[in-house]
Amino acid sequence: METNPEVTGPTIRPRRLRTTPALRRMVAETSVEARQLVLPLFVREDISEPVAISSMPGVLQHTRSSLRAAVTEAAELGLGGVMLFGVPATKDAEGSGAIDPQGILNLAITDVVAEVGDALTVMSDLCLDEFTDHGHCGVLTPDGQVDNDRTLAAYAAMARAQAHAGVDMVGPSGMMDGQVAVVRAALDAAEYQDVSVLAYSAKYASAFFGPFREAVGSSLQGDRRTYQQDAANAREGVREALLDVAEGADLVMVKPAMAYLDVVRRVRDAVDVPVAAYQVSGEYAMLEAAAANGWIDREPAILESLTSIRRAGADVVLTYWATEVARLLAR
Numbered sequence: 203m204e205t206n207p208e209v210t211g212p213t214i215r216p217r218r219l220r221t222t223p224a225l226r227r228m229v230a231e232t233s234v235e236a237r238q239l240v241l242p243l244f245v246r247e248d249i250s251e252p253v254a255i256s257s258m259p260g261v262l263q264h265t266r267s268s269l270r271a272a273v274t275e276a277a278e279l280g281l282g283g284v285m286l287f288g289v290p291a292t293k294d295a296e297g298s299g300a301i302d303p304q305g306i307l308n309l310a311i312t313d314v315v316a317e318v319g320d321a322l323t324v325m326s327d328l329c330l331d332e333f334t335d336h337g338h339c340g341v342l343t344p345d346g347q348v349d350n351d352r353t354l355a356a357y358a359a360m361a362r363a364q365a366h367a368g369v370d371m372v373g374p375s376g377m378m379d380g381q382v383a384v385v386r387a388a389l390d391a392a393e394y395q396d397v398s399v400l401a402y403s404a405k406y407a408s409a410f411f412g413p414f415r416e417a418v419g420s421s422l423q424g425d426r427r428t429y430q431q432d433a434a435n436a437r438e439g440v441r442e443a444l445l446d447v448a449e450g451a452d453l454v455m456v457k458p459a460m461a462y463l464d465v466v467r468r469v470r471d472a473v474d475v476p477v478a479a480y481q482v483s484g485e486y487a488m489l490e491a492a493a494a495n496g497w498i499d500r501e502p503a504i505l506e507s508l509t510s511i512r513r514a515g516a517d518v519v520l521t522y523w524a525t526e527v528a529r530l531l532a533r
């Protein structure tokens with residue numbers, strides 16, 4: 203090959219686009235914005251002060267009044283929404299506190315809507331596990347199996363109760379077959395056509411949910427492997443998402459996020475509704491623990507994790523760092 207003496211290196215240099223912060227910002231393919239972030243919040247019955255969750259440093263179980271302050275801040279920062287979880291004082295086999303209009307989650311929905319109005323999308327977890335004494339996401343058969351179809355009836359009642367309390371969007375997260383269709387039908391029959399459904403579609407039986415069990419005071423023995431998905435299966439995650447879209451889901455979600463970025467991408471490519479991803483309690487705890495030990499640079503690691511979830515295809519990200527990240531982005 204003839205060599206040109208003036209060429210001392212390659213002419214095509216991708217590094218040129220990395221020269222300055224302004225240039226890198228201009229050509230960035232992905233962004234993280236406050237409007238895309240949803241803050242999960244826990245509200246606990248019968249406490250007079252917020253309670254720290256030791257496995258999730260910085261995250262609290264809220265009182266009804268501290269919850270109001272948290273959602274006001276979320277609205278001021280321009281977050282996309284909040285996802286509410288209730289921690290009741292008493293639990294029973296049927297999870298009846300989930301349906302009771304005076305149940306903590308239903309009361310909190312009304313409080314939050316009164317506080318923020320339309321400034322935030324107010325979402326609620328639609329699942330029985332926070333309310334059952336056995337900790338499963340559904341009601342049990344006499345021999346202890348999770349009864350899919352009896353659970354669907356409870357979800358329908360829960361959807362009506364949450365809609366009546368004023369919720370904008372319900373998040374069925376129990377992985378019962380047919381849950382989206384049943385919830386949609388229950389909402390429509392009660393004239394809540396405008397309440398939307400964020401379906402936890404591809405939800406895996408994950409060890410990364412560990413700290414959440416402390417957050418909601420879960421009494422679960424055993425595991426959820428007969429209803430949540432096997433970590434080995436990505437194609438099945440796409441199948442679940444397509445079924446949920448066919449049943450009327452307005453958004454579909456993949457959960458956890460970081461260990462399932464391939465599933466996020468495959469679902470994003472397969473559906474034409476917005477895709478959410480949930481950066482779960484264990485993802486939060488892992489990074490906070492490493493940062494607390496000085497093993498990782500906390501803020502860049504948080505932002506990188508969220509950028510990666512967005513790059514994989516998530517339109518919306520549920521993250522316990524939502525408020526903090528919105529503040530970081532604004533500065």
Ligand code: PBG
Pocket residue numbers: 327329330331332339375376410411412413414426481482483484
């Ligand atoms: C079920 C539910 C769970 C989470 C959100 N909704 C727990 C589970 O399925 O075991 C986990 C969220 C997290 O770990 O941050 N109501």
